[in-house]
Amino acid sequence: MKKxxxxxxxxxxxLNISTATVSRALRDDPLVSAxxxxxxxxxxxxxxxxxxxFARNLxxxxxxxxxxxxxxxxxxxxxxxISGVEQVANAAGYNxxxxxTSESVEREHSIVQTMFHNRxxxxxxxxxYHSNNLDHFNRFAQKEIPVIFFDRTNMEGNxxxxxxxxxxxxxxxxxxxxxxxxxRIVHITVSSTESIYKERFRGYSQALxxxxxxxxxxxxxxxxxxxxxxxxAARYILSLPQRPDGVFVANDNCAAGCLVSLKKQGIDIPxxxxxxxxxxxxxxxxxxxxxxxxxxxxxxxxxxxxxxxINHLNGDANMLLTQHILLRSDLVIRGxxxxx
Amino acid sequence: MKKxxxxxxxxxxxLNISTATVSRALRDDPLVSAxxxxxxxxxxxxxxxxxxxFARNLxxxxxxxxxxxxxxxxxxxxxxxISGVEQVANAAGYNxxxxxTSESVEREHSIVQTMFHNRxxxxxxxxxYHSNNLDHFNRFAQKEIPVIFFDRTNMEGNxxxxxxxxxxxxxxxxxxxxxxxxxRIVHITVSSTESIYKERFRGYSQALxxxxxxxxxxxxxxxxxxxxxxxxAARYILSLPQRPDGVFVANDNCAAGCLVSLKKQGIDIPxxxxxxxxxxxxxxxxxxxxxxxxxxxxxxxxxxxxxxxINHLNGDANMLLTQHILLRSDLVIRGxxxxx
DNA sequence: TTGTATGCGTTATCAT
DNA sequence: ATGATAACGCATACAA
Numbered sequence: 001m002k003k004x005x006x007x008x009x010x011x012x013x014x015l016n017i018s019t020a021t022v023s024r025a026l027r028d029d030p031l032v033s034a035x036x037x038x039x040x041x042x043x044x045x046x047x048x049x050x051x052x053x054f055a056r057n058l059x060x061x062x063x064x065x066x067x068x069x070x071x072x073x074x075x076x077x078x079x080x081x082i083s084g085v086e087q088v089a090n091a092a093g094y095n096x097x098x099x100x101t102s103e104s105v106e107r108e109h110s111i112v113q114t115m116f117h118n119r120x121x122x123x124x125x126x127x128x129y130h131s132n133n134l135d136h137f138n139r140f141a142q143k144e145i146p147v148i149f150f151d152r153t154n155m156e157g158n159x160x161x162x163x164x165x166x167x168x169x170x171x172x173x174x175x176x177x178x179x180x181x182x183x184r185i186v187h188i189t190v191s192s193t194e195s196i197y198k199e200r201f202r203g204y205s206q207a208l209x210x211x212x213x214x215x216x217x218x219x220x221x222x223x224x225x226x227x228x229x230x231x232x233a234a235r236y237i238l239s240l241p242q243r244p245d246g247v248f249v250a251n252d253n254c255a256a257g258c259l260v261s262l263k264k265q266g267i268d269i270p271x272x273x274x275x276x277x278x279x280x281x282x283x284x285x286x287x288x289x290x291x292x293x294x295x296x297x298x299x300x301x302x303x304x305x306x307x308x309x310i311n312h313l314n315g316d317a318n319m320l321l322t323q324h325i326l327l328r329s330d331l332v333i334r335g336x337x338x339x340x
Numbered sequence: 341m342k343k344x345x346x347x348x349x350x351x352x353x354x355l356n357i358s359t360a361t362v363s364r365a366l367r368d369d370p371l372v373s374a375x376x377x378x379x380x381x382x383x384x385x386x387x388x389x390x391x392x393x394f395a396r397n398l399x400x401x402x403x404x405x406x407x408x409x410x411x412x413x414x415x416x417x418x419x420x421x422i423s424g425v426e427q428v429a430n431a432a433g434y435n436x437x438x439x440x441t442s443e444s445v446e447r448e449h450s451i452v453q454t455m456f457h458n459r460x461x462x463x464x465x466x467x468x469y470h471s472n473n474l475d476h477f478n479r480f481a482q483k484e485i486p487v488i489f490f491d492r493t494n495m496e497g498n499x500x501x502x503x504x505x506x507x508x509x510x511x512x513x514x515x516x517x518x519x520x521x522x523x524r525i526v527h528i529t530v531s532s533t534e535s536i537y538k539e540r541f542r543g544y545s546q547a548l549x550x551x552x553x554x555x556x557x558x559x560x561x562x563x564x565x566x567x568x569x570x571x572x573a574a575r576y577i578l579s580l581p582q583r584p585d586g587v588f589v590a591n592d593n594c595a596a597g598c599l600v601s602l603k604k605q606g607i608d609i610p611x612x613x614x615x616x617x618x619x620x621x622x623x624x625x626x627x628x629x630x631x632x633x634x635x636x637x638x639x640x641x642x643x644x645x646x647x648x649x650i651n652h653l654n655g656d657a658n659m660l661l662t663q664h665i666l667l668r669s670d671l672v673i674r675g676x677x678x679x680x
Numbered sequence: 681t682t683g684t685a686t687g688c689g690t691t692a693t694c695a696t
Numbered sequence: 697a698t699g700a701t702a703a704c705g706c707a708t709a710c711a712a
Contacts, residue, residue, distance in 0.1 A: 007689055018699045023691060033697060048479065050457050054398040055689035058704045063394070074423045079414035086413065086440055090451075095458060098438045100426055111430075117390050118435060139388065227622055256626045282567055286596045287626050347705055358683045363707060373681060395705035398688045 067120035084302025170203025182246030189250040230257025252281035289335025296329035407460035424642025504669040510543025522586030529590040570597025592621035629675025636669035
């Protein structure tokens with residue numbers, strides 16, 4: 001089954017030199033003479049020599065691998081972030097071990113375990129909806145393996161995190177609806193005791209409070225933020241005795257589903273009901289009218305997370321000093337809230 | 341910097357037994373007595389023992405890791421496929437090493453190298469646009485490391501591949517336009533000498549031929565199939581002296597961009613110009629009118645690819661016997677081609 | 681059922 | 697500039 005690979009032993013033997021020299025030559029160590037180096041390189045090339053990363057990892061006690069844990073791979077935003085991570089990691093010679101929790105806390109636990117066993121050098125994590133406890137990351141903390149939370153963060157514990165100011169972004173989104181004269185504003189989000197969705201909810205509440213509008217929990221729809229749930233929420237909205245005139249949805253996908261559904265029922269967007277999303281997913285520019293949304297840089301978030309982690313691993317910077325990195329976000333106003 | 345981990349040596353010493361027994365106990369080897377097993381397990385647990393996968397890999401000469409190479413992570417379809425792969429791989433105890441080529445052939449080459457060096461047990465690959473040569477995978481073939489191409493496949497060489505019948509799917513899409521009375525049909529795709537896009541072009545040509553319509557290369561738009569290119573193509577379409585009445589686009593994202601752009605210029609979809617996409621991306625149900633498209637199962641394609649590879653690795657099946665697996669695809673007719 | 685001894689392929693230390 | 701050799705942590709053939 002397994003064919004034996006060519007190793008530095010083989011090269012050493014054929015060249016009548018020591019494995020030490022071969023090893024050094026292969027890594028272009030300045031100690032080795034140019035002549036020897038050349039001989040080694042050539043032979044290695046000819047025999048299709050490949051380093052055995054495991055032997056190397058075993059010896060060096062590090063893996064050059066970064067673990068990435070996300071709720072789902074198939075969301076535009078997450079895929080964009082990972083894309084940024086991949087770019088940086090690859091350029092720096094790091095591999096990526098990627099897993100998705102599918103929003104299951106149990107799976108999150110088991111994946112964290114697996115990552116630990118695989119001895120990733122560091123971890124980049126976006127938490128699942130209902131993960132409100134960071135105990136499963138303690139083993140990493142104990143072994144001083146760096147962990148960065150991004151986007152779906154949690155400020156508890158001594159980990160570093162990267163996100164936008166979700167309270168403020170949601171506040172802006174809601175205030176924008178209020179400024180356009182809307183007063184009965186639905187919020188579609190996911191139920192969560194402690195997460196960015198909680199924060200978005202807080203921003204929503206703040207804006208309402210500022211306008212002296214009491215919080216009405218019958219206007220808060222809790223679902224999974226899928227496109228389908230957006231449609232369901234639309235039905236709910238239209239079933240209310242007193243029709244809402246604004247909707248703030250915690251992601252674009254769900255917002256798009258909701259918007260389209262409302263339109264199908266003859267609702268005029270934005271005059272009857274205005275809609276604001278979150279993420280600036282491409283769908284926001286496809287749906288008609290285009291979706292007003294919160295834009296923030298996913299790709300750059302990925303790059304930053306990876307860069308921060310790698311700098312720390314290489315000893316170029318100590319990320320433990322930074323508790324949180326806040327990225328800028330913008331409200332992008334489009335046709336779903338403003339006519340014309 | 342590095343704290344020393346607890347190893348089987350430590351456990352063996354403390355328990356006054358051999359490392360062999362500890363090693364066996366930890367893997368629940370039936371040879372070990374229940375009593376010893378229990379003692380070992382408990383101590384391991386208490387000390388937070390974790391196996392060193394590298395040592396194990398080094399010893400066993402396999403990695404339990406599958407390499408996944410895709411053009412881009414941030415496409416809905418690819419993310420869906422990977423999601424399926426991840427599900428199966430994780431359940432089977434395999435790790436995923438994921439990289440994206442960003443449609444660059446050079447990066448594809450270097451990533452394939454890296455995967456090789458990392459000694460993945462197998463490879464799942466979706467080729468980049470312009471990768472029309474499989475030589476960089478020869479090292480895998482030589483070492484009998486299984487490689488499966490999915491979606492963006494290439495039938496040359498002795499590799500296994502999984503895809504839909506792209507010729508037929510494109511034929512159906514184009515024929516559908518012809519059946520609704522369209523005669524001047526634009527095809528938006530990517531330039532490629534040998535790939536699924538070539539096949540889709542072939543299907544397009546076949547349908548035209550069947551209706552006795554000569555192929556007009558001025559109606560074939562070659563771009564990167566991005567949403568933005570869809571908009572650009574729309575401008576081109578409207579600039580033509582003799583206006584086309586149908587568009588068949590090789591992916592939904594680009595089709596959506598094109599459709600929206602056409603509408604903005606006052607074109608009536610589908611009466612003036614009908615549009616067909618490819619992939620059944622969620623955007624196809626958001627855009628208005630909803631996009632007629634080719635649907636095929638990305639998630640299942642991912643599952644199947646992973647399952648096939650893993651079965652082969654485990655010796656449960658020999659995938660080398662299967663050259664190609666063809667998945668079913670369907671034309672989904674929506675408002676962008678049929679009114680009402 | 682348990683133990684002994686060795687190899688897996690590198691890299692690092694200490695000589696030379 | 698090069699070499700000898702000892703880890704790195706685990707799994708297995710063979711012995712007991």
